[in-house]
Amino acid sequence: MNTYRWLTVMCLAASMPAYASTVFKPVEIKDSEMAELRGRYVMPGRIISFGIVMSSTWTNAAGDSITGKASMQIDSTTITPQFYVSTTGTKGNGATPNNGTGNVTGGAGLGSGQGVTQSVRAAGDGNTAYNDVGINVTQNGLAPANIVQSGQALVAGKTITGESGAGQVSVSALNGGLQMAIKANDGQGNAVQQIGAGNVLQGTVLQGNSNFVNNMTQLNVVLGNDALNNFTQNLNLNQLKGLRSSGY
Numbered sequence: 503m504n505t506y507r508w509l510t511v512m513c514l515a516a517s518m519p520a521y522a523s524t525v526f527k528p529v530e531i532k533d534s535e536m537a538e539l540r541g542r543y544v545m546p547g548r549i550i551s552f553g554i555v556m557s558s559t560w561t562n563a564a565g566d567s568i569t570g571k572a573s574m575q576i577d578s579t580t581i582t583p584q585f586y587v588s589t590t591g592t593k594g595n596g597a598t599p600n601n602g603t604g605n606v607t608g609g610a611g612l613g614s615g616q617g618v619t620q621s622v623r624a625a626g627d628g629n630t631a632y633n634d635v636g637i638n639v640t641q642n643g644l645a646p647a648n649i650v651q652s653g654q655a656l657v658a659g660k661t662i663t664g665e666s667g668a669g670q671v672s673v674s675a676l677n678g679g680l681q682m683a684i685k686a687n688d689g690q691g692n693a694v695q696q697i698g699a700g701n702v703l704q705g706t707v708l709q710g711n712s713n714f715v716n717n718m719t720q721l722n723v724v725l726g727n728d729a730l731n732n733f734t735q736n737l738n739l740n741q742l743k744g745l746r747s748s749g750y
Contacts, residue, residue, distance in 0.1 A: 551577040551724035554585075558671065558693055560684045563712035565594020566667030570682050575651055577724075585680060587673045588653035591666025602626060602689035602710030612705055619701070624708040626691075631715040633704035641725045656680075686713065693717060 557571040572587045604625025612621050620633040654662050661674040669686035679698015686692060690710035695717050696703040704717045 548725045549723060550726045551575070551722070553722040554680075554697070555718075555720045555722070556680060556682055556695055556697065557716075557718050558682050558684050558695055559714075559716045560668050560671075560686050560690075560693060561714040562594070562668045562686065562688070562690055563599040563710070564596035564667065565592075566687075567592045567594070568664065568666040568668040568671050568684060570664060570671035570673050570684065571653070572656065572673050572680060572682060573651065573653075584651075585656040585675065586651050586653040587656050587662045589662065589664025589671050589673075591664060591668065593667055599688050599690060599710060599712070602691060602708075604709040606691075606707050606709060609705075609707075613703065615703065616701060619703045619705070621705045622708070623706070626708050626711040626713070628712040629708045629710075629715075630713070631693075631706045631708060632717065633706070634716075634718045635702055635704070636718070636720045637723070638720065639723045639725065684715075686710070691715075695719060 553573065553575040555571070555573045557569065559567060559569040561567040569590045570587070571589075572585050574583055574585045576583050602625075606623045606625050609621065609623060612619055618635055620635075622631045622633065624631070656662060656673060656675050658675045661672050663670060663672045665671075667687065669684055669690070671682065671684045674681045674683075676696075677698060679696060682695045684693045688710065690713050691706065691708040693706045693715050694703065695705075697719060702719060704719065706715050706717065708715070
């Protein structure tokens with residue numbers, strides 16, 4: 503669709519008098535004006551599926567692991583958008599980790615950032631931490647197969663928790679958004695993810711040693727394929743046909 507539009511603009515520009523060329527002179531757009539364009543790059547009706555997957559995993563030095571996962575899928579059959587939450591824990595075969603003695607201070611401003619905020623702060627040794635935000639856009643007309651609506655339904659004001667030897671994970675519906683937090687056992691640290699109100703936050707604090715932490719938020723958008731008889735495309739093609747007599 504964009505190809506047709508650009509072709510139309512180029513042909514019209516070529517056929518106009520020279521004095522009219524200033525109409526096509528590039529003009530810088532203010533940030534305030536750009537902010538009003540969010541969400542308008544896709545024609546209405548083209549988004550046929552939208553989904554969110556959020557997961558956090560903490561594995562300690564003993565191999566104990568705790569994972570929280572939340573997912574939501576919206577398509578033409580969805581009546582009410584709903585997050586579904588599941589928690590899992592596994593036991594490792596190592597010795598109980600030593601209590602974390604590291605101390606991480608400050609960072610109060612990280613919770614008030616705008617847009618995407620990611621942080622990893624460590625006071626221990628041998629730790630590994632990942633913060634990942636992904637956006638997948640496909641145009642095959644099929645919802646992603648990896649999203650499964652299973653687990654407990656999360657409602658506003660409710661918190662779903664899970665525990666293992668690694669710690670406790672809690673998933674809450676807060677202020678129109680979603681929060682997932684892990685508090686590790688034995689003073690090893692904590693992790694949090696939040697999405698909502700136009701912001702995404704991912705943060706990890708590591709106070710012990712040899713921990714593995716993975717925060718992931720993924721947005722999945724599926725676009726329907728436009729047929730060749732799309733009204734907008736036909737309109738652009740009809741404009742092009744009118745230029746044939748001019749030799750373009």
